[in-house]
Amino acid sequence: MTRLNRPSLAAVAAALVLSLTVPVADAGTTPAAPRAAVAGAEESLGYPIEGRVLSQEQSQGADAEGRPQAYWVTAGNEETPGMFQATDVRSGEVVFAERLPAGVNSWASTFSAADGTVYFGMTEGQLYSWTPGDDAVTDLGVPFPGEGIWRLDAAPDGIVYGGTYPGGELFSFDPATGEFVNHGQAVPGETYARTLEADETGVWVGTQPRARLTRFDRASGAFTQVALPEQYATHEVVYDMTLARDYLLLRVQPSNDLLVYDTGSGEFVNIVPGISGRAISAPDPSGRYVYFRIASQGVVAYDLDTHTYAPVGWGPNAFPGSWAWVDLADPDFPGLSLVMTYYYGRIYVWNPQTRKTRYIGEADLQGAPNTITTLGSGPDGGVYVGAFLSPPGMARFDPDTGATTLLAGSGQIEGFGTYGDHLVFGRYPSAGLLDYDTTQPWSNGTNPGPPVAIADEQDRPQAFVQVGDVLAVGSVPKSGRLGGALSLWDPATGEVVTHRNVVPDQSVVSLAERDGLLYGGTSINGGYGIDPVATEAELFVADPATGDVLDRIVPVPGGRAVNGLTFDDDGVLWGVSDGTLFTYDPGTRAVTRSERLFPRSTSMYGHDRQLYFRADGYLYVTSSGSLWRVDPSTWATTELASSGVGSLAADEAGNLYYARGAALYRWNFALRPQPPCDVTVSGPHTGPVTVTAGTTCLSGADVVGPVQVSPGAVLVAEDSAVRGPVRAVGAGGVILDGVTVTGPVSVTGSVGAVWLVDTVVTGPVSCFGNDPAPVVQNLDVTGPVAGQCQED
Incomplete structure (x- = not known):
């Protein structure tokens, strides 16, 4: 048998x-x-997006013999910490690698020429250092518990300065004494000290969620704010800065304009529209030119004397994360060459004399599987997997064959929806909607085509449901903004109609449809970097034809997010909010039952909590880090899986899929229980x-x-x-x-x-x-x- x-x-x-x-x-x-x-029983399906090499911030320096090096902190996931690695730029070899004791992501790295040491910080708050030749990374601890480190810069005298989130604070570290000093919030009300540039006497600080510029006086400890040009008053972030002679060059988002500030006169003397990339180079050996990238022109040389720029004929298919002038000790690359790093672990080199280039790939760097952000059930029977800051793309798991396919270029996905044979997904940042015809081969840029953007300061399209011929989308606004939106997208025409603040100051994070009406759940949170003003999440009913809100209630007192809305066959709406399950009667527009069935848990948008009615008559819920089965007649619960469960999708056989960190799991009802x-x-x-x-x-x-x-x-x-x-x-x-x-x-x-x-x-x-x-x-x-x- x-x-x-x-x-x-x-x-x-x-x-x-x-x-x-x-x-x-x-x-x-x-x-x-x-x-x-x-x-049924749980099956581990492994890591759908493996081997990601992603170093959000990079820096460059040299060892004691003067050999140039590039430094990476490749991102980890919930199970695997990040990893510090150093590449010898001359040979292309990885000369040092160590998995860190703690911390997943790093946006903060700087090389201090004063002591020949690279310093790097983690968004979870850890600070580390490494001096070329050391056998191990030095753990400098968590200087300010509760504050993540988001940027570092070393002053000429070796003092290292750092910026934090969510306090938006500037701190300093003295390597000679090991002393940390917190200098306070750089700009009142700004939660990110997002970029830093330190010199002998001061530290320039750029902030988020409002683009503000301030200077910290190292002698007096005072901050002095500098107003940006008027047209940037509503910009979101000062993201990058470079000091070149007496000029501070800073890139602001979302325009990506480069502003040139004369630190002597206190005036902005030039604006370069729409540059591409994270960084601006230090001046070349002559002191006259700095370099940056413009997508349509490639790398350009900016003349600090004339404030004009021109392309140099070098067009790497990447945007710069760090720049350095490097002696390669190679006759094909005489003098100093310009070295650019890219956050996928790649290095590009260009010599201004010979115009020769060199490329060093990321193959020798070690990455980690990519953390799953959301799951979706495709109209083709596939289960789709979106991931955090995903350079590889998204994944499709085939339940019939067990094969996983990588679909390149999708970016970070916040939510999935469907209509007909099409899979629609919402991409962060800038709330792009991408439309993939699952009956045709994947070809990013063609199928799906260019994204359709939701306007009105939206950033994260999280909830989707079809209503008639249009797709309704619930979204979260940009960093530092309150007020999500309910948008209606017509795939036939491409038209997007956006209704912001359907529930004032709240984001729309779950949707369901019944009899031509939309039912939405909210989160009290807006984008990252701003505190909520609402205190309780709501359930609303909206007319998609007009965007009018027909009813609003608080289904669970004190709940911070209403998620996973779904209807049963009798037309009863089920939802979950912070561990409490509830039902709502659309006829009477009233909550008919509410009971806390799961441990109370909260998250920014509650994206980890979802509901699904299976053909066996049970309701399946992800909440509080577990997968639950609920008997809808008795509300008796059974915990099927635990330990960090999030998101929920189903295949055509009714098996359930969920994530733990970077790993995908299936509750397979055809497996024998154990x-x-x-x-x-x-x-x-x-x-x-x-x-x-x-x-x-x-x-x-x-x-x-x-x-x-x-x-x-x-x-x-x-x-x-x-x-x-x-x-x-x-x-x-x-x-x-x-x-x-x-x-x-x-x-x-x-x-x-x-x-x-x-x-x-x-x-x-x-x-x-x-x-x-x-x-x-x-x-x-x-x-x-x-x-x-x-x-x-």
Whole structure:
């Protein structure tokens, strides 16, 4: 006979393996609490987006012999910390690599020429250093608990300055003494000290979520704010800065304009519109030119004397993260060459004399699997996986073949929706909607084509539902802004109609549709970097034709986000908010029941909490880091999976998919349940076996006598023989897998999984009132079969 998904139980609970000669109930073992054997089991599907090399910030320096180096902190994930790595720019070899003790992402790295050391900070707050030649990274601790480090710069005298989030503070570190000093919030109300440029006397600081520029006087400790030109008053961030002679060059977002500020006169003397990339180079050896990239022109040389610029004929397909003037000790690259790093771990070199170039790829750098942001069910039956700051792209998992395909170029995905054969996904930043025809090959730029942007300061399209011929989209605004939006996108025309602040100062993070009306759930949070002003999340009803809000209520007092809205077959709306499940009657527009079923948990947008009604009649919920099954008639809950579960999608067979960090999992209802054993019986056993509570496992057992399973208890029998009847009434689960039973089998009213697989029964089989229905495969019965155990 063919065996189906039957792992051995021999290694389970080895200390409990007993050969009993008396009934289990009399064996002196304290019974465990009843634990139902629910249908299905968890499968690990691995990392759908593997091997990501992403270093959000880079820096360059040299070792003691003057050999140039590039420094990376490649991002990790929830399971794997980030990794510090150093590349020798002359040879292209990775000369040092160490997985960090803590911290996942880094946007802060600087090389101090004063002491020949690279310093780097993590968004989780850790600060590290490494001096070329050291055998290990030095852990400098978490200087300011609760504050992530978002930018670093070393002053000429070796003092290292850092900017933080969410306090927007400027701090300094003295390597000579090990002293940290917090100099306070750089600009009142600004939560990110996003970019820094330190000189002998001061530190320039650029902020987010409002683009503000200030100078810190190192002697007096005072901050002096500098007003940007009027047209940038509503910009979001001063992102990058470089000091070149007496000029401060700063890039602002979202325009990406480069502003040239004369620090002597206190005036802005030039604006270069729409540059591309993170960084502006230091002046060349002549002191006259700095370099940066413009997408349509490639790298350009900016003349600090004339404030004009011209392309140099070098167009690397990347935007710069750091620049350095480097001696390659190579006759093809005489003098100093310009070296540019890119956050995917790549290095580009250009020599201004010979115009020769060199490329060093990322193959030798070590990355980590990409953290999953969201899951979606495609109209083609695939399960789609979006990931954080995803340079590789998104993934498609094929439930039929088990194959995972990488779809390059998708970016960071916040949510998925469908219409017809099309998969639509929302991309961060700038709230782009991309439309993928799943019947045609993936070709980024063509299928899907260029993104359609949601305007009105939106950034994260998270919730999708089709209503008529349009797709409704719920979104979160940009950093530092309150007021998400409900947008209606018409795929036929490309038109987007946006209704912002349908619930004032709240984001729209969940959607459902019924009878032509939209039902939306909100989060009190806006974009990162701003505190909410609302105190309770709401449920609203909107008319998609007009955008008018027809009803607004707080379904769960004190809830910070309403998520995972879904309708049942009777037209009742179900939702979850911070651990509380509720139902809502669209007819009376009232909450009909509300009960906290799960541990209370909060997140910015509650994207980890979703709902799904399966064909078995149960409601499945991801909430509080677990996957739950809820009986909609009794509201009884069963925890299926735990430990950091987030997001939820389903395939056409009704199997459920969820994420833990960077890993994808499936709750496969076709797999045999594997509840842990409280007591294991193996070998010969004479006499009855009575399972009164907990889970009893028969593993390679030969039982001469009856087996009785009491209400709530679980029996798991594998590769065993029972010479007597097997009876279960109201059991928590009954699994017979590879078992020979000489006698009748009767399973009635089980509230957990019932499996009769590869089993021979000499006698009748009777199954009635079991919920869920039994799984019956390769059942060989000598006698009548009654009720649910008749094999198809």
